[in-house]
Amino acid sequence: MAKLYFNYSTMNAGKSTLLLQAAYNYQERGMTTLLMIAAFDDRAGKGRIASRIGLGAEADVFTSEDNVYDHINKAREAGKVDAVLVDEAQFLTEDQAWQLARVADELRIPVMCYGLRTDFQGKLFPGSAALLALADNLKEVKTICWCGRKATMVARLDADGNIVEEGNQVEIGGNDKYVSLCRNHWSRRELG
Numbered sequence: 001m002a003k004l005y006f007n008y009s010t011m012n013a014g015k016s017t018l019l020l021q022a023a024y025n026y027q028e029r030g031m032t033t034l035l036m037i038a039a040f041d042d043r044a045g046k047g048r049i050a051s052r053i054g055l056g057a058e059a060d061v062f063t064s065e066d067n068v069y070d071h072i073n074k075a076r077e078a079g080k081v082d083a084v085l086v087d088e089a090q091f092l093t094e095d096q097a098w099q100l101a102r103v104a105d106e107l108r109i110p111v112m113c114y115g116l117r118t119d120f121q122g123k124l125f126p127g128s129a130a131l132l133a134l135a136d137n138l139k140e141v142k143t144i145c146w147c148g149r150k151a152t153m154v155a156r157l158d159a160d161g162n163i164v165e166e167g168n169q170v171e172i173g174g175n176d177k178y179v180s181l182c183r184n185h186w187s188r189r190e191l192g
Helices: 015-028 068-077 095-107 127-134 183-188
Strands: 005-009 033-038 048-050 057-058 060-062 084-087 111-116 139-141 151-158 178-183
Touching: 005 015, 005 095, 005 127, 015 033, 015 048, 015 057, 015 084, 033 048, 033 068, 048 183, 057 068, 060 068, 068 095, 084 095, 095 111, 095 127, 111 127, 151 183
Parallel strands: 005 111, 005 139, 033 060, 033 084, 084 111
Antiparallel strands: 048 057, 151 178
């Protein structure tokens, strides 16, 4: 029975590294994976998943208008797809999360999603909210705050390194724009 998995965390916990490792494990066993990432996340180049430790792979891109079920089904019809791995899954729409559930249920292809749970204001991303509700298996990927406690929140920084409290939910960036904090230091706006 194929399942829908959601691996979630804050920034810099190694989600992309885990995704790439899972893809490698499938490929090492002669299986085919379909990697996907949001089209507008071009930090590593459009259609590329990369980790901070230097691993990377090409991926199909999706936009909020795309039907990911149809995309995956077409890929399956064109060739074997043993697993689907989605990076930056927080950028999925609610409908797309349901489509991924259909991939697992109807096409019987395991779908592994990796993404942030909450944004810099402590609010769920729509894709993450849907995946938290729908996934057969939830796994928190842990990282730590500067104090050593488990980081569960993300703070957005401006160009001067100050915490930003307002703005669009989505602003692509890495270590230059975001820092993971425990809830206590996130609430106090303390960067260490």
